[in-house]
Amino acid sequence: MKMDVEKIFRMKGGVGKTSYSKNSSLQKKASDKVKYITLETIEQVYLTAKPKSLGIADLGCSSGPNTLSNIREIVDAIEEISRRTLQPAPEFRVYLNDLPTNDFNAIFQALPDFYGGLKNGRSNQGAPPSIYIAGYPGSFYGRLFPDNCLHFIYSSYSLHWLSRVPQGLYDETCRPINKGSIYISDNSPPEVPKAYSKQFQEDFSLFLHSRSKELVSGGGMVLILLARKGPSHIDRGNSFFWEILYRSLASLVRKGDVEEEKLDSYDVHFYAPSKEELEDLIKKEGSLKLEGVEMFEIEKDVCDGSATSYGTRVAMTVRAIQESMIAHHFGDAIVDDLFDIYGRMVDEEMAKEDIRPMTSVVVLRKL
Amino acid sequence: MKMDVEKIFRMKGGVGKTSYSKNSSLQKKASDKVKYITLETIEQVYLTAKPKSLGIADLGCSSGPNTLSNIREIVDAIEEISRRTLQPAPEFRVYLNDLPTNDFNAIFQALPDFYGGLKNGRSNQGAPPSIYIAGYPGSFYGRLFPDNCLHFIYSSYSLHWLSRVPQGLYDETCRPINKGSIYISDNSPPEVPKAYSKQFQEDFSLFLHSRSKELVSGGGMVLILLARKGPSHIDRGNSFFWEILYRSLASLVRKGDVEEEKLDSYDVHFYAPSKEELEDLIKKEGSLKLEGVEMFEIEKDVCDGSATSYGTRVAMTVRAIQESMIAHHFGDAIVDDLFDIYGRMVDEEMAKEDIRPMTSVVVLRKL
Numbered sequence: 133m134k135m136d137v138e139k140i141f142r143m144k145g146g147v148g149k150t151s152y153s154k155n156s157s158l159q160k161k162a163s164d165k166v167k168y169i170t171l172e173t174i175e176q177v178y179l180t181a182k183p184k185s186l187g188i189a190d191l192g193c194s195s196g197p198n199t200l201s202n203i204r205e206i207v208d209a210i211e212e213i214s215r216r217t218l219q220p221a222p223e224f225r226v227y228l229n230d231l232p233t234n235d236f237n238a239i240f241q242a243l244p245d246f247y248g249g250l251k252n253g254r255s256n257q258g259a260p261p262s263i264y265i266a267g268y269p270g271s272f273y274g275r276l277f278p279d280n281c282l283h284f285i286y287s288s289y290s291l292h293w294l295s296r297v298p299q300g301l302y303d304e305t306c307r308p309i310n311k312g313s314i315y316i317s318d319n320s321p322p323e324v325p326k327a328y329s330k331q332f333q334e335d336f337s338l339f340l341h342s343r344s345k346e347l348v349s350g351g352g353m354v355l356i357l358l359a360r361k362g363p364s365h366i367d368r369g370n371s372f373f374w375e376i377l378y379r380s381l382a383s384l385v386r387k388g389d390v391e392e393e394k395l396d397s398y399d400v401h402f403y404a405p406s407k408e409e410l411e412d413l414i415k416k417e418g419s420l421k422l423e424g425v426e427m428f429e430i431e432k433d434v435c436d437g438s439a440t441s442y443g444t445r446v447a448m449t450v451r452a453i454q455e456s457m458i459a460h461h462f463g464d465a466i467v468d469d470l471f472d473i474y475g476r477m478v479d480e481e482m483a484k485e486d487i488r489p490m491t492s493v494v495v496l497r498k499l
Numbered sequence: 500m501k502m503d504v505e506k507i508f509r510m511k512g513g514v515g516k517t518s519y520s521k522n523s524s525l526q527k528k529a530s531d532k533v534k535y536i537t538l539e540t541i542e543q544v545y546l547t548a549k550p551k552s553l554g555i556a557d558l559g560c561s562s563g564p565n566t567l568s569n570i571r572e573i574v575d576a577i578e579e580i581s582r583r584t585l586q587p588a589p590e591f592r593v594y595l596n597d598l599p600t601n602d603f604n605a606i607f608q609a610l611p612d613f614y615g616g617l618k619n620g621r622s623n624q625g626a627p628p629s630i631y632i633a634g635y636p637g638s639f640y641g642r643l644f645p646d647n648c649l650h651f652i653y654s655s656y657s658l659h660w661l662s663r664v665p666q667g668l669y670d671e672t673c674r675p676i677n678k679g680s681i682y683i684s685d686n687s688p689p690e691v692p693k694a695y696s697k698q699f700q701e702d703f704s705l706f707l708h709s710r711s712k713e714l715v716s717g718g719g720m721v722l723i724l725l726a727r728k729g730p731s732h733i734d735r736g737n738s739f740f741w742e743i744l745y746r747s748l749a750s751l752v753r754k755g756d757v758e759e760e761k762l763d764s765y766d767v768h769f770y771a772p773s774k775e776e777l778e779d780l781i782k783k784e785g786s787l788k789l790e791g792v793e794m795f796e797i798e799k800d801v802c803d804g805s806a807t808s809y810g811t812r813v814a815m816t817v818r819a820i821q822e823s824m825i826a827h828h829f830g831d832a833i834v835d836d837l838f839d840i841y842g843r844m845v846d847e848e849m850a851k852e853d854i855r856p857m858t859s860v861v862v863l864r865k866l
Contacts, residue, residue, distance in 0.1 A: 241599050265635075269632075278592055278631055
């Protein structure tokens with residue numbers, strides 16, 4: 133069954149209790165860890181090119197508080213470096229991208245306050261810099277921006293989402309071959325990881341090729357995505373969260389709330405590549421120099437000051453990201469139940485053994 | 500009383516019965532009349548500069564069906580002229596602007612179909628052109644885009660909206676001087692047209708100055724806005740519609756649904772300039788050459804195939820534009836009633852004597 137990911141998939145909009153905006157603290161935490169890599173990369177690009185007009189894109193910007201705070205940090209860093217090097221700050225062109233179903237209205241309505249914040253408390257720094265912020269909706273698996281207009285591209289926790297559920301998950305009689313899983317698992321026949329890996333290769337190659345056209349020569353790119361430690365697809369870091377989601381859905385099948393066939397035909401459009409796969413695809417593309425790939429584990433934020441359990445917080449994060457796809461396939465009615473069960477199962481598993489998702493940070497330069 | 504127009508004012512979003520999207524047929528009709536001027540201007544700009552990348556902005560794009568159909572017409576015209584002159588079509592950079600409260604999500608969600616439409620039925624024309632469509636939220640009374648990035652700017656029925664309700668509509672004891680009107684009327688003291696005219700001068704001058712920075716040399720601009728025939732502010736074309744809206748509100752005061760003080764302190768942020776005022780401000784700005792100002796009356800579309808009366812259609816058009824401001828000032832509760840009365844009053848007046856709003860089309864070139 134083909135789902136049109138571009139039309140259905142989106143982070144949950146608005147600022148309600150289950151929205152992405154209110155449940156992106158895991159993303160925020162991890163992006164703090166790579167902040168220094170991001171800022172270092174853009175500073176190097178800026179100091180090398182010293183452009184009067186600096187083009188920056190955030191791909192998969194979503195609509196939470198991170199969207200504009202990331203931009204603010206970059207602007208502040210470049211302004212600071214301009215002051216230190218006694219240069220006028222550049223004009224900033226900021227390109228925010230996500231799928232057309234993303235809640236761009238929410239970002240845009242926050243802009244007057246964002247611009248207001250830039251103006252305040254600048255007594256020693258003169259006028260605020262010129263910043264032109266735009267929304268560019270579309271899939272980043274394809275061209276988004278004009279030729280040679282960007283100096284820096286940033287993408288945080290988006291590239292592990294495939295452009296579609298891979299083809300090849302059905303046999304010649306159209307029966308699902310990945311029963312008993314919704315992603316690659318111990319139960320999956322070898323065709324399943326193959327199909328996922330192939331889809332990722334296609335998607336990531338198209339991504340690199342498209343971005344390469346849009347970057348100026350010398351431009352930089354920082355890509356943050358979930359990844360796996362080694363060649364094995366099964367680990368307690370990433371695939372395990374899907375394993376638990378499968379188990380949660382299976383418990384709803386047993387309760388009679390979900391049809392077994394529905395579950396058999398559900399698969400996620402996700403892939404956690406290995407470091408080697410990433411390096412290989414970048415090398416094949418050929419126009420981008422790999423400056424580094426770092427892998428690290430996202431630490432568990434045991435005490436974030438809230439009474440909410442870790443499992444519940446993971447459940448809310450996964451829900452904010454997966455709800456649109458799950459509701460489309462299984463119906464709205466099961467969603468609350470499903471993520472209650474999911475949160476409890478995560479807590480139970482965490483009590484047994486830690487789960488630490490792996491994140492890779494890829495730094496690239498356009499030759 | 501100061502209202503923050505930028506935060507409150509917006510065309511009604513969505514596609515419901517009272518949305519701008521469903522009630523912009525008057526705008527559409529008028530813009531058909533100026534279509535040839537628009538296309539002629541952009542074609543001339545294109546043929547003079549022959550840029551590989553063509554920057555086009557729609558200021559006050561709103562979120563109705565006109566938004567993308569205007570873009571489509573421009574793209575088709577430029578492609579056609581490229582074919583005729585045996586040149587490759589340019590890359591199109593399309594900048595859609597409106598206030599941050601505009602429903603950009605609705606435009607963005609229509610983009611996959613828009614791109615699909617461009618691809619279909621092109622057997623003889625090769626690949627569709629590269630088009631990059633972006634949303635740039637913000638007030639056009641100020642800078643919106645980077646320096647020198649646009650070849651053509653288009654604004655349809657937006658520039659008669661002021662950046663705010665003029666100052667100077669209260670006396671030194673803070674009492675409204677424009678009681679008995681919500682715009683310039685026969686009852687208004689001379690300070691009222693003065694205050695409105697001053698606000699328009701400020702706004703329009705800032706608009707021209709900002710756009711001039713954003714246009715490349717030789718770039719063109721087509722501005723379509725409501726206007727008045729001669730020096731008198733009172734005419735049956737534009738001010739009369741506000742006169743009827745005042746009378747509708749006054750009838751709600753008599754019914755006890757609206758407080759008289761509320762009505763006394765309400766004024767619209769609208770101004771219909773004369774041809775002479777426009778010419779004068781353009782001359783003063785100095786960096787834009789006036790290629791022409793045309794004034795014409797919007798014909799009454801007596802038979803549009805629907806059973807809806809002309810008054811009702813005018814009421815729905817005015818409502819789609821004014822609802823956010825009126826609901827903010829008087830409360831949501833009166834809106835349905837108000838526009839029922841308004842529609843009936845327009846029909847009654849039309850039965851007595853025709854009302855023909857004046858539109859001006861201003862064509863400018865950056866020197």
